[in-house]
Amino acid sequence: MRSQIWVGDVVQALEVARTDDERARVLEMLGFVPAAVLRRAADEPPFAGSQGSRTPPPVGTRPPERDHGSGQEVLPGLHDDEETPSGGMTVELPLLQPARTEAPHAPRDPVEPLARPTAERASLPLLPLFVPGWTSAIVRAMVSRQVPEGAVDIASLIDTLAHGRPVRRLPRLPVPTMRYGVQVLVDRSTGMQPFRRDQNELLEHFRAVVGPELVKVGYFSGVPQHGTGPGGRWTRTAYVPPEPGRPVLLLSDLGLGGPPEDPGRSTREDWEHFVGLVTRADCGVVALSPYPPRRWPRWMTRLLPLVSWDRTTTASRAAVRLP
Structure with missing residues (x-):
């Protein structure tokens, strides 16, 4: 079963790594290249070519492996049940499972345009200071x-009579x-x-x-x-x-x-x-x-x-x- 880690994840992880050893460990943890292969590639001398030397393969690619029985090189990441890119077939990628499905929204009613501005100023509703x-x-x-125009003030009348004062006018209770x-x-x-x-x-x-x-x-x-x-x-x-x-x-x-x-x-x-x-x-x-x-x-x-x-x-x- 192939890993579901993408190349973009590898690139982001390599940007964080600071040394070659850290990059090798990142590639190994992500399942792209074993750290031993990278260390061996770092110790080997530059590849010889027609001009005497050529650039090494970019970091993150697996060097070709040799079949000890036949001596032929085997492309990295390919197994017996997979087709090579030269055969015109692409490697089967895992399908993503949808998290949820939503029904299409019904079309909204057309929105009426706002009224044209006029010179008249609409007053805001008033919130009175009193309830x-x-x-x-x-x-x-x-x-x-x-x-003093209410009922007769009995208490005041009794007090006047008790003190022996004449009653010239009936006292009355105050009213608003x-x-x-x-x-x-x-x-x-x-x-x-x-x-x-x-x-x-x-x-x-x-x-x-x-x-x-x-x-x-x-x-x-x-x-x-x-x-x-x-x-x-x-x-x-x-x-x-x-x-x-x-x-x-x-x-x-x-x-x-x-x-x-x-x-x-x-x-x-x-x-x-x-x-x-x-x-x-x-x-x-x-x-x-x-x-x-x-x-x-x-x-x-x-x-x-x-x-x-x-x-x-x-x-x-x-x-x-x-x-």
């Missing part, structure tokens, strides 16, 4: 005010109401540009929950004192606080975002002045910031209540931070 199912409850918690409406101030500065679609969507929630007639919207850049209006920059004038009792909601980062060299970027002094204006008008103010609490400076948390504008905010957390 969509919680947004209405968060808006209601941020806008509602507590008023949205009848005061809300003034929403939307920051259109450079730092809030990535959240513009979130601002527009949240405004629609405010109008749907509170009522469009009770929601007053003002747009500004940087701080409201630089100009606030219901639309573009040409509609903006000096900021005027709302009527007493109406809460003010800021959709702003309060100067945390945007390029540091922006001349219109707000400062701490700007927001201290704004909070003073709203407080003197007897209105509460709260800011909805798109940045996490770990980025809020200490002066900001002391100045006004802040609500984190992300998916960790719930209605109970938003209500706790309201004044």
Whole structure:
């Protein structure tokens, strides 16, 4: 049985070998030439020819062997049951066995070409900062005010009678109401540009929950004192606080975002002045910031209540931070 090692394997192995002894051992291990034949060929003098000498056979070929009985040379690698190349017959090679067979794939359906590009830009789907199912409850918690118009406060009434004080008006439990409406101030500065679609969507929630007639919207850049209006920059004038009792909601980062060299970027002094204006008008103010609490400076948390504008905010957390 013939070896299934090919000539290409021998060539790769000979490239790795460094000495003649290593090459002889490689050829012997691969079953092509015994090492003894190579060593004998190396010890013999050069072959004599008509010109006095000729080149030795290339490395990797077996020298002709002689039949001691007849004295004839025998070609290497051929046996009695094999035909010589001179007879026009090639040596039978072993057939490779297929590893697996696969059925031909069915032809695919023709692919429709892509639509031609147009000047219109399709907007990507918006992933809101608030959980969509919680947004209405968060808006209601941020806008509602507590008023003493609920049921009679029995505990407070008993305490008044026990101390012998006159009851001039029945004490009542506080209940939330949205009848005061809300003034929403939307920051259109450079730092809030990535959240513009979130601002527009949240405004629609405010109008749907509170009522469009009770929601007053003002747009500004940087701080409201630089100009606030219901639309573009040409509609903006000096900021005027709302009527007493109406809460003010800021959709702003309060100067945390945007390029540091922006001349219109707000400062701490700007927001201290704004909070003073709203407080003197007897209105509460709260800011909805798109940045996490770990980025809020200490002066900001002391100045006004802040609500984190992300998916960790719930209605109970938003209500706790309201004044």
